[in-house]
Amino acid sequence: MSERRSTNTTYLLVPILLIAVLLGTAAIRAPNLVSLPGVGSAIIVAAPLTLATYALMALAVAGRGTVDLAVGPLLAFINVSIVKLNMLGVVTGPFGIFLVALGIGMLYQLAFALIIIFVRVQPIIVALSGFLALTGINLVILKRPGGMAPEWMSSWGLGNTIFSPVLLILVLATAGWLIFTRSSFYANLRLMGYDERAAYTSGVRISVVRIGAHLIAGVYVGLAAICYTALISSGDPTQGTTMTLTAVTALVLGGVALSGGRGGVTGALLGAVNLFLIGYVLATFNFGAQQAFVTQLFYGLILVCSLLLTLLVPVIGRYIWFISPYAAFAVLGCVVAGIMLHVGTAETYLTASAGDGAGVAAAGDLATRFLLLPPSGGPTWTGLAAPTPLQQAVLALVVVLGTLTVVTRMVVAEALSYRVGLFLYVFVGSLILLLLLLAGQSHAIGV
Numbered sequence: 001m002s003e004r005r006s007t008n009t010t011y012l013l014v015p016i017l018l019i020a021v022l023l024g025t026a027a028i029r030a031p032n033l034v035s036l037p038g039v040g041s042a043i044i045v046a047a048p049l050t051l052a053t054y055a056l057m058a059l060a061v062a063g064r065g066t067v068d069l070a071v072g073p074l075l076a077f078i079n080v081s082i083v084k085l086n087m088l089g090v091v092t093g094p095f096g097i098f099l100v101a102l103g104i105g106m107l108y109q110l111a112f113a114l115i116i117i118f119v120r121v122q123p124i125i126v127a128l129s130g131f132l133a134l135t136g137i138n139l140v141i142l143k144r145p146g147g148m149a150p151e152w153m154s155s156w157g158l159g160n161t162i163f164s165p166v167l168l169i170l171v172l173a174t175a176g177w178l179i180f181t182r183s184s185f186y187a188n189l190r191l192m193g194y195d196e197r198a199a200y201t202s203g204v205r206i207s208v209v210r211i212g213a214h215l216i217a218g219v220y221v222g223l224a225a226i227c228y229t230a231l232i233s234s235g236d237p238t239q240g241t242t243m244t245l246t247a248v249t250a251l252v253l254g255g256v257a258l259s260g261g262r263g264g265v266t267g268a269l270l271g272a273v274n275l276f277l278i279g280y281v282l283a284t285f286n287f288g289a290q291q292a293f294v295t296q297l298f299y300g301l302i303l304v305c306s307l308l309l310t311l312l313v314p315v316i317g318r319y320i321w322f323i324s325p326y327a328a329f330a331v332l333g334c335v336v337a338g339i340m341l342h343v344g345t346a347e348t349y350l351t352a353s354a355g356d357g358a359g360v361a362a363a364g365d366l367a368t369r370f371l372l373l374p375p376s377g378g379p380t381w382t383g384l385a386a387p388t389p390l391q392q393a394v395l396a397l398v399v400v401l402g403t404l405t406v407v408t409r410m411v412v413a414e415a416l417s418y419r420v421g422l423f424l425y426v427f428v429g430s431l432i433l434l435l436l437l438l439a440g441q442s443h444a445i446g447v
Contacts, residue, residue, distance in 0.1 A: 011255035012325040014309050015270035018253075020332035022277035027340045029284040034340045040162045042276070044231055047170045048075070050272040051224035052247040053254070054177060055217040057268045059123075060256050062213040063193035066123040067251075067258060068112070071221060072243030073134035076236065078104050078225035080138055083147035083235030092150050101226050105218035113214035117207050131244070138237035147235040156230035166227050173223055177265040180216070189213055193257075249299050250275045278302065331402045338395055 032038045052071050059066040068074075078101050085091040091100055108130070115126050156165050180186055188209050192199040200206050229235075252258065254271025279295055287294045 012267055012270065013328060015254055015267060015274055016325055016329045016332060018274050019270055019277065020336050022274060022281055023336050024339045026277055026281050026284075027336070027343050029281060031343045033280075034343050036161055040160060040164060040167075042280070043162065043170070044157055044164065044166050044227070046273060046276040047166050048224045048228035048231060049243070049246055049250060049276060050170060050269060051173055051220050051227060052243060053250045053268045053272045054173060054265065055220035055224065056247050056251045057254075057256050057265075058213050058217040058220065060251060060258055061189055061193045062210055063196055064116075064123050066116075067127065067248060068109075068130075068217065069124075069127040069244055069248075070108075070130035070134055070240075071247055072245075073131055073138060073240035074105065074108055074221055075225045075228060075243055076138050076238070076240045077134050077141075078222060079229050079239075080142040080147075080235040080237050082225070082229050083149055084141055086150045087147055094150075094152065097150060097153075098222075098226065101222035102219055103222075105220075105222035105225070106215050107218070109214035109218035109221070110211065113211045117210060131240070135240055138240065142235045142237045145234065145236040145238065149229050149233045149235075153226075153230045154233050156227075157233055166230060169223055169227060173220065174265055174269065181264070185209065185212060245296075245299060246275050247272075249302060253302060275299070275302075327405060331398060331405075334398045335395075338398075 027034050030038075033042065052075060056068060056071055059068050081104060082091070082097055082100060085100065086097075091097060112123075112126055112130065115121055116123055158164075188199065188204045189212075191202065192204060192206060192209055196206060199209075228239075250271035251268065252271070253274055254267030254269070256264075256267055256271075278298055282291075282295050282298060
């Protein structure tokens with residue numbers, strides 16, 4: 001096979017594959033996830049981590065190894081400030097809460113940027129100092145978890161439906177980052193992350209770009225704190241360490257380079273969702289008193305493995321450049337959607353196959369809404385109803401299309417190569433073996 005440079009999105013293959021495995025496992029282990037309340041609750045729980053990861057991404061792209069370790073304590077500081085101001089009756093309305101949350105986040109990040117630029121202290125030192133200071137300040141404001149969030153935020157964290165204000169915040173934040181990537185400011189930000197000296201000699205105003213990146217991070221931290229306050233409906237000054245660890249892990253897992261210059265909203269979103277699913281899947285297992293220890297252990301192992309894979313991506317990308325991450329996402333998405341659909345309708349079909357009239361009616365309703373055919377004989381696979389003929393046909397079509405896509409791209413790659421690669425030998429050998437098997441079966445039946 002000819003050697004080609006890996007595409008800029010090859011690093012997304014790792015989080016895409018992981019999210020498919022985790023989501024399929026979560027659907028099987030906890031079928032309640034495949035429902036409107038289940039998906040709604042998952043969105044509300046994952047939103048603070050996702051927005052915190054966006055905040056870290058804006059700083060990581062800026063370079064200099066800027067990883068704000070204080071993102072967790074800052075989120076907790078905004079959370080306890082909102083609760084305290086609400087309890088004192090100072091700020092209770094939506095406009096005031098958003099103004100306080102975004103203002104605190106932007107002011108802190110502005111101070112962070114000014115110290116880095118003018119005092120010339122290493123970002124990791126400033127981040128660690130902020131982590132320690134905010135951790136103590138949070139306990140001064142609120143000594144223990146408690147208090148009451150504004151009443152109008154209580155309904156945000158119920159998770160009874162998919163569509164909620166938290167989902168709207170998450171969608172707008174993601175869309176805002178996608179629009180931001182189309183701007184010249186983002187191009188200057190990436191250039192600064194790759195090589196700050198080259199950006200300076202090219203006329204990029206380094207100080208302005210770095211301050212802008214920190215202000216964007218402050219906005220996302222404020223939004224994350226609002227979603228977190230809506231989730232717990234109270235204040236919690238002790239969540240700083242956990243949130244920082246998971247956000248940094250999600251950042252690395254999403255393929256964002258800590259050295260700067262590379263990062264995108266797609267990778268950050270996939271990394272945050274993967275971290276949420278890891279905790280969700282581990283919660284379905286009963287580890288007893290070691291539950292928290294096992295969860296933190298897996299977070300650490302995944303972080304180490306992600307760093308190793310990040311180093312190997314440029315090497316592996318030379319051999320898998322022909323695989324599009326988005327095509328892989330589409331194929332794996334169809335497979336996971338089939339698993340979730342099968343799990344979500346299994347109980348109804350099992351009831352229908354048992355001869356219950358109500359179950360048959362429900363199955364007919366599902367056939368109308370989801371274009372599913374009723375079960376033929378009611379066989380089961382490991383306690384779940386066997387796939388319907390339509391589900392089997394869709395799965396077979398996905399497998400065929402995926403195989404044809406891979407084979408076609410491999411054939412094109414071989415056609416552009418000046419030498420015969422290993423794939424051609426394997427492909428031709430498989431065809432010969434298939435021909436021999438068909439000939440043997442035909443001879444056995446006397447054709």
